[in-house]
Amino acid sequence: AQSVAQPEDQVNVAEGNPLTVKCTYSVSGNPYLFWYVQYPNRGLQFLLKYITGDNLVKGSYGFEAEFNKSQTSFHLKKPSALVSDSALYFCAVRRGEGGKLIFGQGTELSVKP
Amino acid sequence: DTGVSQNPRHKITKRGQNVTFRCDPISEHNRLYWYRQTLGQGPEFLTYFQNEAQLEKSRLLSDRFSAERPKGSFSTLEIQRTEQGDSAMYLCASSRSGPSPGTDTQYFGPGTRLTVL
Numbered sequence: 001a002q003s004v005a006q007p008e009d010q011v012n013v014a015e016g017n018p019l020t021v022k023c024t025y026s027v028s029g030n031p032y033l034f035w036y037v038q039y040p041n042r043g044l045q046f047l048l049k050y051i052t053g054d055n056l057v058k059g060s061y062g063f064e065a066e067f068n069k070s071q072t073s074f075h076l077k078k079p080s081a082l083v084s085d086s087a088l089y090f091c092a093v094r095r096g097e098g099g100k101l102i103f104g105q106g107t108e109l110s111v112k113p
Numbered sequence: 114d115t116g117v118s119q120n121p122r123h124k125i126t127k128r129g130q131n132v133t134f135r136c137d138p139i140s141e142h143n144r145l146y147w148y149r150q151t152l153g154q155g156p157e158f159l160t161y162f163q164n165e166a167q168l169e170k171s172r173l174l175s176d177r178f179s180a181e182r183p184k185g186s187f188s189t190l191e192i193q194r195t196e197q198g199d200s201a202m203y204l205c206a207s208s209r210s211g212p213s214p215g216t217d218t219q220y221f222g223p224g225t226r227l228t229v230l
Contacts, residue, residue, distance in 0.1 A: 034219075049218060097210070
């Protein structure tokens with residue numbers, strides 16, 4: 001069965017500092033991995049994805065994520081956090097083309113000035 | 114692209130009533146998904162269409178839930194005899210299948226928040 005774990009319910013970062021939001025996954029076969037961001041009372045907004053190739057993927061708003069097959073992880077990173085990055089972040093996995101996404105429980109990122 | 118749209122944005126109903134939600138996908142997206150999200154949780158998959166064919170249904174989708182996509186464009190999700198446990202945000206997403214792996218990224222609508230009293 002597919003599953004995603006986001007071990008931190010909340011991450012607190014000072015503005016300008018680097019941020020990391022952790023994600024580990026379990027899926028048979030080659031995973032397709034995604035990060036989405038959700039602002040209050042809004043739908044999910046796509047940030048980036050890993051399908052194949054370079055383990056470091058870059059996405060919207062300066063975010064990037066590193067795929068690590070041996071550790072089955074796909075951590076989200078940003079070199080310098082902004083207050084406007086404060087939101088709920090979801091990691092998701094899919095097995096192959098089409099079909100459902102399996103989401104983690106989410107990590108609330110709080111960036112303080 | 115105008116994005117995925119969902120109507121209504123909010124619905125308050127009494128227990129036992131039927132409700133219907135509508136999702137309009139991004140133009141030319143042939144895949145459409147429904148998810149349910151409760152407070153403090155990630156979205157949970159409900160069902161998935163490719164064109165008008167319903168290809169997968171979650172066990173979460175009890176017989177009180179039905180979804181349709183009659184012409185392969187918009188979709189409706191109906192909940193019959195609503196229960197308080199149905200209170201949640203119902204999210205719709207769409208994607209387009211393509212020749213390259215990973216082409217079909219799912220883009221989400223704003224959701225319909227259902228409150229069952």
